[in-house]
Amino acid sequence: MTWEDELEDSICTIEQLKEYIALTPEEENQLRGIIERHPMRITRYYLSLIDINDPNDPIRRMIVPSEGELDTLGSYDTSGELENTKMPGLQHKYSQTALLLATNNCAAYCRFCFRKRMVGLSNEEVLRRFNDAMQYIEKHKEINNVLISGGDPFVLPTDVIEKFLKRLTTLPHLDFIRFGTKVPVTFPDRILEDEELVTLLGDNAQKNKKIYVVTHFNHTKEITQKAIDAVDSLNCSGITVNNQTVLLKGVNDNPETLAELQNKLVGIGVNPYYVFQCRPVTRVKNAFQVPLRKGYEIVENAKKRLNGHSKRFKYIMSHQTGKIEIVGLTDDSIYLKYHQAKDPANIGKFFERKINETAGWLDELE
C-alpha cells in the first residue's frame, strides 16, 4: 500500500468510526451534525493509539469529535490571520517571516485546530497564485525565512513540495525554510514510506538552505516506535525537528504529563519550542482551553521536573497583536511579554494585567 492509499483509507465517516468506538444513538446524531461542519479524518495508525475502553483517552479527545464542539463561543480567526493575508495563502505578520498556507488538508483533523475554519473544507485562503507568492517573497528582502504550513504541507505530493523548495532555495535573502507538519505524529508512514521526500528535504538542507520541521506532539502516547523512526529519518538526513505543544484540557493539562512529554521529545531528538495557550477558537475554546492562571501553574510545575534542555520552550499566547510570552503570576496579576509583535515597537514590551480564575486569553484580562 502506498502512503497515498493508506491516507485514503482513513476514518472519515461515523459508520467507519463505529467499527472501533461504541457510540450511543445520541452521540451518533451529535457527531453527524458536527462533522457536517468540520470534517473528521483519522488515520488508521492514529486511531490504533486510542484505548477504546477509555472514554477519556487523550488521543481520542484530540481526534474524535465530541459534543464540546457544539459550543460556539469564540472566534474562527483568533490570531488576525485575515488582516495579515497579502494574497490567498500568503500571510505576512512578522517582518522576517512569510507564512504560506500550502493546502487545507491534513493527514488527520485535530478537533482543537486553530485553523478549524479551513481544514478539510473548501476555502479561499489556500495558496493559489504560486508565482505571485514567490514574487512577493522575492521582493520583500526583510523576509529571512518562510514557514510552509496549511493544513499540513506533507500531505502534498513530493513533487509539489519540491516545487516550493526549488523556488525558495534560490532566494538569497532567505536563511532557512520551515515546514509545519503533524505527519510525524498522526501519519509517520508518510515519511517512512516515501524515501524521495526525506531525500529531497535532506539534499536541500545540506546543499541549499537549512530546513526545519516544526511538528506537534501533545502527549507521550504519540511517541511510538513509528514516530521515533520518522523523526530519526528526518534527523539523519540533516533536518532539525522542533515541537510545538498546545496545552489542552483533558489531554496534557497536568505537570507530570507535560514534563514527561517534553523530556521524552528531547530523548528522541525533537526540540521543545513552544507550549501554546489554546486559542479561543469557535467550537474549541470551551472544550479544550485551560484558563491562563491554571495554565501558568501547570507549565511552571512541569518546568520544575525538567532540565534546562527540555524546558527551553516558551509558554505563548499567539494573539492578534503578536506572540505573548506568559512570564509570571502573583495572586492578582499576570505578567506578559511580547516575544514577537505585529507592531515591531512592541517586541520585548513587558506588561501586567489583572488575572482571575477563568480568563483564557489576553482580551479577557482586565
Ligand code: SF4
Ligand atoms: S494537523 Fe495541524 S492544521 Fe491539521 S488539523 Fe491538526 S492542528 Fe490543524
